[in-house]
Amino acid sequence: MNRPEKKNIQFLPPIKRYVNAIEARLALPMRDKVRIMTDISSTISARHEAGESYEDIMKDMGTPEEVAAQFNEEMAPGRKARSPLRFLPLILAAAACIPALFQVFSGIALVQFFSSVADVGIIGGADGPTSVFITSKGPGTPFDNVLSVLTFAPVALVVCLLGWYLFLARKTRAARVCGMVGVLIWFLTMLIFCFGPFAVESGQYFLLAPSLLLSLILILVTLRAGKK
């Protein structure tokens, strides 16, 4: 097997790992997978009862890649195995929302308590709630938080969802177009935050960096998907 296996899987008997490896490589609906796995199990049982060793059975049937490829080709020609990475952009999009929500609530709180709490802000990037921390922010500009979040959160979401769509759709032309749109959005975001009406003091560029980096990664992934 090419993939490194997890430690807990190593405890399983080789024949069980072999069957699991076949199942993992089937790019078919669940109904077909169930049919195939019950038949493969029946075949292995029958051959073992007929006196064949598990090693011989596995050798004769072929590698899990070969067995799964035969089924995939026969039952869904042209369809490729779906990568679990297809959910990555969606997860990142959700992650981008969490710090954004923190910032919105922080901004609302700042508006409510205005002067007294105005010099404390919660900083969060698009890389998850773990990056949220409290820092001194200088002169109070509570609306900056709200405005920056309202501006940036949809942008991050759009870029993330574009990546998700591309993983699902696997459309080459769409990948290129969406990649270019992603690049455009990214540069516009940079321009807005650097020179636009919502420009904030230097401390807040730090919190924008993870979000912009995330967008950049997604754009690169998008462009890469477009080449396939």
Place this chain on the structure above:
Amino acid sequence: MDSRFERQLKRGALEMLVLSLVCEKPAHGYELLSEIAQRSGGALTLKEGTLYPVLYRLEDDGCIVSEWSASGRAAPKKVYRVTDAGREELARERRIWNSFCRMINQFVGEETP
């Protein structure tokens, strides 16, 4: 059996071949694989990835049904059994096959020893 012509012939006849074997008696996948290899003298050696999709197509068409069969202490196995519709389908395919063979032989003739 490696040439393209042979592969296509095998592919075309496989469904009828499998259906005729299941018609004889209910069988699980490995029995069918062994039976085909044995009766063809090793000329037809199928892999699981070729046989099972044929069985699934026949099952989806209502020609065969699958059920679990347990005997003694042996592990239960998934066995395929023919239906009435499957018998009718086999009779129909056999007629088509025979008339097709006759028609093709009119062009290429039967090989004389």
